[in-house]
Amino acid sequence: MSNQPGAGAGTTTVRNAVVIGGNRIPFARSGGAYAHSSNKDMLIAALDGLVARFGLQGERVGEVAAGAVLKHSRDFNLTREAVLGSALSAHTPAYDLQQACATGLETVVGLANKIKLGQIDSGIAGGVDSASDAPIVVSEGLRRVLLDLSRARTPKQKLAAVSRLRPRDLAPNAPTTGEPRTGLSMGEHQALTTAAWGITREAQDELAYSSHANLAAAYERGFFEDLMTPYRGLTRDANLRADTSLEKLAKLKPVFGAGLDTPATMTAGNSTPLTDGAAVVLLGSEDYARANNLPMLANVVDAEAAAVDFVNGQEGLLMAPVYAMPRLLQRNGLHFDDFDFFEIHEAFASTVLSSIAAWESEEFCRTRLGLDGALGKINRSKLNVNGSSLAAGHPFAATGGRIVASLAKALAEKGSGRGLISVCAAGGQGVVAILEAR
């Protein structure tokens, strides 16, 4: 399946890239158990567990790719620094990648492609994010003064630089989830999409409830035992509310979309909270896995990225995966019916529901996606069966690694079939990917 004519590589035969396993630390709520842990700390903690699980101490891995969305400038070489702080051989190269919430999935795609082409035999992909330990920058005014001050030679020049400082320049800037081009927060953008598709409060709360119930059930049956390493006292995702109910979710007040002429429906319960965490995935060629007596959970088959024009209001900010999906399916000659698992990242419950509604809409698929009719229906019993971001939390760059490792394990448990991943990202982007059981 990995050799797809028309995928750009012509008919050249490429080898399989397999998911060997994964590891993550439990996700913490912002300001919680990992409040004082940095991105590097958490990425190393996730790597430590992966290294221990697969006996990688002192091993030179082909390449490590990871990233963080909220990244301090001192962490310019975050992934390489994490490798140097890990038990991996210091001869393991690494690079940072950033594609907002698609970061983690894109690192998997990039390293899987290198494995397929024979450039590397093994790789570790992943990501990390801390909303607690987020970088805070000085104001633009103060920054300019400080830079001029560092260049000033004479006392007069120094005085001139300092005299430009205004009280308002002393207020620091914390990162926001606002889109630079629109100034709208991600939640407000999604509220527009939610209203446009008429996604109801009840449908959103039901999806959130399923996410918590599915994640709790996955913990109960020990699903995460070989996918997770405890960290700083956490053994489960701190955001998980195993005892939540539709009644409890229904009581929450809407937080996004209050200014629209339709009722506001998005609450803290059906939106993902700010979260801290890290996740990594071990990838390899079949030969690498066999030579090292490692499991092969699933093949990384193919992936597709897309972007939409949300700036001019032509499309919703988080709707890019909707456009990527038909291109990926067509290239692989597949339909929704060919999949046993759907992992649609729950940035907001309504993001998942808007995407599903779009794929089911004959008009949308004809006019926007250029298809003959609706792309198809997704069997909801196959959706996010082990919980997703609404319950687990969403440390931006860590989500891709969480999804890939969990889906690969689910496919290995089933022993057959395919899984489809869809991740939306800031900037109007998205990445979708196919995994296949072995």
Next chain:
Amino acid sequence: MNEVVLPAMPALAGLYRQAVVGAVLRRAGRRSAASALPVVRLRASGGPVDRERLTAFQHLVGQAARDAVPSAHVHTLAFPVAMSVMARPDFPLPLLGMVHLSNTVVQTRALRVGEEFESVAYAENLSPHRSGTSVDLVTEVSVDGERIWTGRSVYLARGVRTVNGREEHPEPSPDGFPDGSPGTSPAATDDGRDAALPGNGDAFIPPVPTAQWHLASDTGRAYAAVSGDWNPIHLSAPSARLLGMKRAIAHGVYLAARMVELAEPAAPDALSWGVNFLSPALLPGTLAVAVRPGEATGGSVRRTEVTGWASGAKRPSFTGWVTGQAVDPASP
């Protein structure tokens, strides 16, 4: 050996006060010096490790905030028990002005976040030294009855000769401070008494440096905040000057912790290291550091040698080694 169980992990501040009182009594002749070490082991329970303090310690010494407690942090957790041995009235050496010569640590597995531990400390090897009398303070840390960490700190009481039960020629303390912490050797005071310390004699030829440590003036204060050891000799130039030093100096365990992190960034559970403090690292200051990887005796296991020195110094600040196995430092 008698064992005395302390009701709780002692506070260092109280022990420093006790040492000062002991010194005054000793000076006044009200307390005679013993000629032998107290035949006693002190025991105290500690933990679980404070997560925030652990994270702060790890970040300060350049370590990732893992759940495994750094072996050097275990020293700071158990140090109050060793200090309690030295602060006893029947301890034969004056705690004030003691010089820390070396540390060795053997760890069979790492202490982990959330674990409670027991710490036992005792003194042994009261030995004549060319400049006084040296003593070993041994600290053992156990979890659920299993010993996982053993540390040996060697201290020197300058000018103190313990013969027939009394101190002969007790020399006034050069820094006047109950220095139970390492790296506080006053050897750099230009008083010509450098011969007290090992590593003297052969001229020091600096190796090729592989790293540079910039030690800011607040290094000692920052370390005190994460270790709980507020020895004034590390805190500021004025407080250090009161105690006879030219400037504040870096804490030895801080240097040791950075040495271990440099040599074994992902330290395995089984780990041993040793460090000799040869001259103080003045604050603020810069140390050139050389890391030389090699193999432990018998091969297969890495043993890294680390040397740190200030530019132009006649002697290194410290020399040390780190190896990824639990070896007995007594038979290196």
